[in-house]
Amino acid sequence: MSSYSKLIDEKWQKIWEDTRLYKFNKNNVDKKLYCLEMFSYPSAAKLHVGHWYNYGPSDSWARFKKMQGYEVFQPMGFDAFGLPAENYAIKTGVHPQDSTLKNIENMEEQLHKMGGMVDWNYELVTCKPEYYKWTQWVFLMLYKKGLAYRKEAPVNWCPSCNTVLANEQVVEGACERCGTEVLKKNLTQWFLKITDYADELLEGLDNLDWPEKTKMMQRNWIGKSTGAEVEFNVYDSDIKFKVFTTRADTLYGVTYVVLAPENKIVDMITKDEYKEEVTKYQEAAKKQTEIERLSSVKEKTGVFTGAYAINPINSEKVPIWIGDYVLATYGTGCVMAVPAHDERDFAFATKYNLPIKRVVKGYTGENDDLPFVKNGISVNSSEFSGLSSEDAKSKIVEKLSSIDKGDFKTNYRLRDWLVSRQRYWGAPIPIIHCDKCGIVPVPEEDLPISLPYNVEFTPDGKSPLAKCDEFINTTCPKCGGPAKRDPDTLDTFVCSSWYFLRFPDNKNSKKAFDTDWINQMLPVDKYIGGAEHACMHLLYARFVTKALRDMGYLNFDEPFLSLVHQGTILGPDGNKMSKSKGNAISPDDYISQYGADVFRLYLMFGFSFIEGGAWSDDGIKAIDRFLDRIDRIVDRLQELKKASTSSKKVGTAENELNYIKNFAIKHITEDTEKFQFNTSIARMMELLNALYKYDQDIEEKNIELFEDTIATLVTILAPFAPHFSEEMWQKLGYKYSVFNVCWPKYDPSALIKDVVELGIQINGKIKAKINIPSDMENSDIEKFVLKSEKIEPLLQGKTVKKVIVIKGRLVNIVL
């Protein structure tokens, strides 16, 4: 049995706290390293494996960096506003504030038990007025900069949560949280103009040390598309409309146009005899759920409006249809249909017997059956016939531009960020609505707009705050007349879009943060958290950072220079852990049985950090054994020191041990840097095995080397098993704390072996292994190998065509 247990954890946690070992020293800001893990939602349940898997390994990385001499800033906080607490309140009657604060207390205690290197003086909690005051300030700044605006929009409405959802929170037409089908509803909502930054958000990705996959997701999400806008006139009318297209080269092939059913001009152009049909279709489209509307397998439908449009390039008259496969929210809400060269238009035209006109042919020999959607050579396109699709695109747009009927245009899939929620548990939007003065921002000095405690928040589709008289009624700061506060609260992603700026200056009561100080402390050097935030939180945080930079509050462009996503730990059965499946692993049970370090080590050793994988109980026992073995070798050293004197000999065995020690230092340093904790720990195990071997094989030991190697092992282990390593360090009789020791450096000369073993291949197949002095020349190696007793017989009667010698690795003999 190991002497390590959770008692050791408690002992060192107390000592660390008493000695303030993890106090962040502001004077060393020149050596700062901001290591941030995504803060967590204070849930009622205990810390789950996911929390440990995020915070444990990240903490080890941070400790590793501290030992390398960095002044590590690793804060901890809580993303404390949001729906779960409110839903819980609706169900149980416990006020969100009460449950949230209690949960935070719980989680703080549990996080302490993990043994993280956290300076808790920098803690922040987003639902406390001293934090959300500044969330409101950020909103006001965005408003003043013209980046926050209100508009009526068809929004995603979850009838179960009774709230508006952002596009990102709708998954396959259903509410991300509760799975209920999402409906459309028209409401006046607050938006943040993230689209103003679309291009910079896209281009900035190139220089970030982020997982390629995540960058790709953001690129897709932003969805930059370059093309042209083309203006069509409605026949017999003054009405004009624009379409967006990426295939201006197919303009001669337009045989009809389609408007989204929601498009405003539909009612203006529809001929009387088609009104009934069109209205019916619009109603039906409105009733459709997102699922039906967006399903790509669904057959395309539409109705004719009776109106015609004039193609600006050839003055052809084409019918105007409406169809729900055209999205009101993308481009201009209208498309020009080229059935010959677009699959959707082709399907639609076939169904409704609309003409199909080829204007592109394939290159010689290419199959160009319709619909032919690739680039080719323009045909039937007047003076543009014969041009390549690429050339025709630009030439046609240039012509349109010259007659003022179109121009090059870039579109984005990214939409503005909808931030208002008809919910209680969030930061109130600091805006006042006055009948006389309209929208009036709350003056900065009046912040925070406090969230009242006694509010009826049962959902009925209205903002709970609207029903709270003492909150909603106020006076207009401009005219002094009676006015109402904005009844909505901010999306919690607003809270988390700037929290990393607040951490280093969390106690500042005068400003959200001090610009000079934050410019020194940021950007975050290493950001660690789940991949599920790739398109929301990470994009919003980048946007807010850029906006604040443009207002002069920051001098850097990107908040997170380097990003790592941890994988997911699955249940022992390989499925996602869940209570209902009964495959959840409770960290607490393991902590009390084995101690925090065993649990943390197992999480680092048993998986590739970014991959994750299925839990296994056997793995944790292996780690327990590993620590036990270290404990025993430390005891063994004490014994040896008492019993015998050290030999000064440095022979083969000593060189070998020294080699493995330096090999371990080198690789652990490199691997830990890259979050490859599993291989780092494997190298420690090898080093430990070498120590056991040395102890067993060698009678007269070089105890100094033996001790030095053990000390190195404990030092290297410290970031991974902090409590245990402190205990061992103390047992070895060294001065507190092991975390004040410098991370060891390896001696390159110790890694050069006198003799190396080369693999000998004949025609690429390994036939033998031969020891060769490492300084032997290639030509000598060749001679030596060919004459060696293992190889020579194999070459009898054969001609050696070629010998390839790869120094230090292998020799390949080609026959």
Added chain:
RNA sequence: GCGCCAGUGACGGAAUUGGCAUACGUAUACGAUUCAGGGUCGUAGUUCUGCGGGUUCGACUCCCGCCUGGCGCACCA
């Protein structure tokens, strides 16, 4: 449907500027132990990288096609 990533012993996983495949651990077997069980210590094996082809002296690694799994996007004009 499109895009990206992955597929390695019984298992978790290592090794990709092409160079001794399976480090480390688990499980298994055998041996040792003042060895009941358990623990501890030591030793051992796992014809070979999803499938088929190609390039090469040499391919887990590069190229082409396919299969399987995961993730993302999904009428974006």
